[in-house]
Amino acid sequence: xxxxxxxxxxxxxxxxxxxxxxxxxxxxxxxxxxxxxxxxxxxxxxxxxxxxxxxxxxxxxxxxxxxxxxxxxxxxxxxxxxxxxxxxxxxxxxxxxx
Amino acid sequence: xxxxxxxxxxxxxxxxxxxxxxxxxxxxxxxxxxxxxxxxxxxxxxxxxxxxxxxxxxxxxxxxxxxxxxxxxxxxxxxxxxxxxxxxxxxxxxxxxxxxxxxxxxxxxxxxxxxxxxxxxxxxxxxxxxxxxxxxxxxxxxxxxxxxxxxxxxxxxxxxxxxxxxxxxxxxxxxxxxxxxxxxxxxxxxxxxxxxxxxxxxxxxxxxxxxxxxxxxxxxxxxxxxxxxxxxxxxxxxxxxxxxxxxxxxxxxxxxxxxxxxxxxxxxxxxxxxxxxxxxxxxxxxxxxxxxxxxxxxxxxxxxxxxxxx
Amino acid sequence: xxxxxxxxxxxxxxxxxxxxxxxxxxxxxxxxxxxxxxxxxxxxxxxxxxxxxxxxxxxxxxxxxxxxxxxxxxxxxxxxxxxxxxxxxxxxxxxxxxxxxxxxxxxxxxxxxxxxxxxxxxxxxxxxxxxxxxxxxxxxxxxxxxxxxxxxxxxxxxxxxxxxxxxxxxxxxxxxxxxxxxxxxxxxxxxxxxxxxxxxx
Numbered sequence: 001x002x003x004x005x006x007x008x009x010x011x012x013x014x015x016x017x018x019x020x021x022x023x024x025x026x027x028x029x030x031x032x033x034x035x036x037x038x039x040x041x042x043x044x045x046x047x048x049x050x051x052x053x054x055x056x057x058x059x060x061x062x063x064x065x066x067x068x069x070x071x072x073x074x075x076x077x078x079x080x081x082x083x084x085x086x087x088x089x090x091x092x093x094x095x096x097x098x
Numbered sequence: 099x100x101x102x103x104x105x106x107x108x109x110x111x112x113x114x115x116x117x118x119x120x121x122x123x124x125x126x127x128x129x130x131x132x133x134x135x136x137x138x139x140x141x142x143x144x145x146x147x148x149x150x151x152x153x154x155x156x157x158x159x160x161x162x163x164x165x166x167x168x169x170x171x172x173x174x175x176x177x178x179x180x181x182x183x184x185x186x187x188x189x190x191x192x193x194x195x196x197x198x199x200x201x202x203x204x205x206x207x208x209x210x211x212x213x214x215x216x217x218x219x220x221x222x223x224x225x226x227x228x229x230x231x232x233x234x235x236x237x238x239x240x241x242x243x244x245x246x247x248x249x250x251x252x253x254x255x256x257x258x259x260x261x262x263x264x265x266x267x268x269x270x271x272x273x274x275x276x277x278x279x280x281x282x283x284x285x286x287x288x289x290x291x292x293x294x295x296x297x298x299x300x301x302x303x304x305x306x307x308x309x310x311x312x313x314x315x316x317x318x319x320x321x322x323x324x325x326x327x328x329x330x331x332x333x334x335x336x337x338x339x340x341x342x343x344x345x346x347x348x349x350x351x352x353x354x355x356x357x358x359x360x361x362x363x364x365x366x367x368x369x370x371x372x373x374x375x376x377x378x379x380x381x382x383x384x385x386x387x388x389x390x391x392x393x394x395x396x397x398x399x400x401x402x403x404x405x406x407x408x
Numbered sequence: 409x410x411x412x413x414x415x416x417x418x419x420x421x422x423x424x425x426x427x428x429x430x431x432x433x434x435x436x437x438x439x440x441x442x443x444x445x446x447x448x449x450x451x452x453x454x455x456x457x458x459x460x461x462x463x464x465x466x467x468x469x470x471x472x473x474x475x476x477x478x479x480x481x482x483x484x485x486x487x488x489x490x491x492x493x494x495x496x497x498x499x500x501x502x503x504x505x506x507x508x509x510x511x512x513x514x515x516x517x518x519x520x521x522x523x524x525x526x527x528x529x530x531x532x533x534x535x536x537x538x539x540x541x542x543x544x545x546x547x548x549x550x551x552x553x554x555x556x557x558x559x560x561x562x563x564x565x566x567x568x569x570x571x572x573x574x575x576x577x578x579x580x581x582x583x584x585x586x587x588x589x590x591x592x593x594x595x596x597x598x599x600x601x602x603x604x605x606x607x608x609x
Binding site for chain 3: 026036037038039040041042043044066067070076079080082083086087090
């Protein structure tokens with residue numbers, strides 16, 4: 001089962017690098033390692049908060065947290081995976097080896 | 099002696115000739131809250147501008163003062179085809195020379211550069227800043243938005259000027275530190291201010307600058323006398339002047355407001371995480387609006403009706 | 409502190425009341441891409457404005473904007489900002505800015521992102537003030553173009569020629585300021601911010 005977590009930096013997990021501030025749905029993420037400041041949509045913030053607080057998580061666990069009480073489909077898992085891959089390319093998440 | 103100011107020596111206590119002589123020799127030591135600046139220049143328009151626009155600012159005794167935050171000068175540079183001037187800070191020339199006639203404006207721009215380049219104990223944000231009833235209004239805005247005209251108008255309408263260009267934010271407390279200096283006006287706004295507020299003290303007019311015609315208007319006496327009073331922000335307004343448009347106000351989403359503030363910050367990167375969190379706290383504390391206006395009186399009325407954030 | 413936001417269950421209930429399913433919202437968020445807006449690293453806000461050619465800007469940037477003792481930077485160029493051009497005609501015919509379309513054979517500007525420049529004159533573009541990246545670039549290019557026209561592309565007077573302005577606009581900021589170098593849009597905007605001095609005026 002593929003699991004996802006925040007990436008490691010030079011001094012261990014980069015959880016301490018990130019600051020997330022939310023107002024309404026959207027939020028602003030600051031990365032202390034790069035100085036980047038970005039506005040993220042609400043779902044991306046929800047997924048990132050899950051990773052910040054409950055890593056490591058599988059794609060199905062993340063999908064279940066986003067859609068509580070709903071029957072999840074393969075398409076849901078695929079969309080979550082796509083977001084996580086984007087996070088990975090942005091350096092804010094990494095896929096853990098099985 | 100204008101009400102509210104202490105009995106210390108003011109620049110207005112010296113004659114223009116004395117100011118010129120001091121600037122040409124050992125310089126003037128001026129308290130420009132929260133800084134002390136040591137200025138020298140042999141160019142007459144610099145003396146003229148300082149004498150007019152900093153009339154109520156405290157003039158310190160260089161022999162006893164000793165320390166200045168910035169040592170600056172504006173000097174003539176002769177070219178055979180065009181007289182120029184240069185700005186220096188501690189012997190370093192950060193700008194290419196400008197036309198001789200822009201010497202006073204060059205001093206103002208140079209002082210702004212000094213603060214934004216070297217004052218890193220505070221977060222600096224490109225914004226007009228004013229205060230009323232103990233709470234601060236910030237207006238970050240790009241050139242051409244009408245910010246400076248609005249800033250001068252608010253000052254003449256009873257708002258206390260903290261700065262027309264730079265918000266100085268204490269990262270820990272979230273308080274904004276006043277730095278009242280002359281308000282920079284450009285092109286049509288000069289005539290607008292002259293017509294509406296004939297009592298306004300306008301400094302030397304520099305024509306044909308990169309930005310057109312530039313002049314400065316003296317900060318109100320109240321703004322200077324209360325320059326020690328810091329205050330918390332309450333409103334973040336992004337203004338846009340559009341001739342002929344009626345007043346429209348929209349909420350500005352806070353996430354984007356934070357990115358805009360960070361974009362307008364001169365040194366958020368220096369402060370890192372602490373700077374980001376200070377800006378986030380500022381946004382959290384404020385009501386954030388986009389304001390589009392075509393009539394200055396309508397805009398002033400809107401600002402006067404602003405309520406404290408809930 | 410942060411404004412309280414709904415839990416996924418509360419959001420689901422609210423979404424259902426408005427006729428939009430929670431699944432629909434989540435899927436929209438997942439497929440849209442996470443980043444709505446981002447801070448552009450802006451090295452020019454802390455710097456000085458200075459009327460310099462692209463090649464000089466490039467070498468100064470590499471030297472962190474520090475000029476060696478004794479180095480003279482040529483400063484005779486005409487460097488009229490969008491604000492200045494909006495308020496004056498300089499040596500151009502009085503109706504040149506108000507009659508010449510930004511997108512026209514005369515200017516050679518063709519790119520029209522979002523279609524917002526259709527039918528706009530140079531004067532109207534100079535007066536566009538909303539802070540969007542392509543409007544900012546358009547105003548800078550319009551001002552540089554007018555300077556090039558006013559001084560007839562004289563290399564000792566203008567920072568950018570008419571052809572360079574066309575290259576910049578039609579490449580939407582991606583262009584070659586000198587041989588062997590291609591600037592990104594951010595680099596081009598950084599150059600314009602430097603020469604027109606956004607920070608202090």
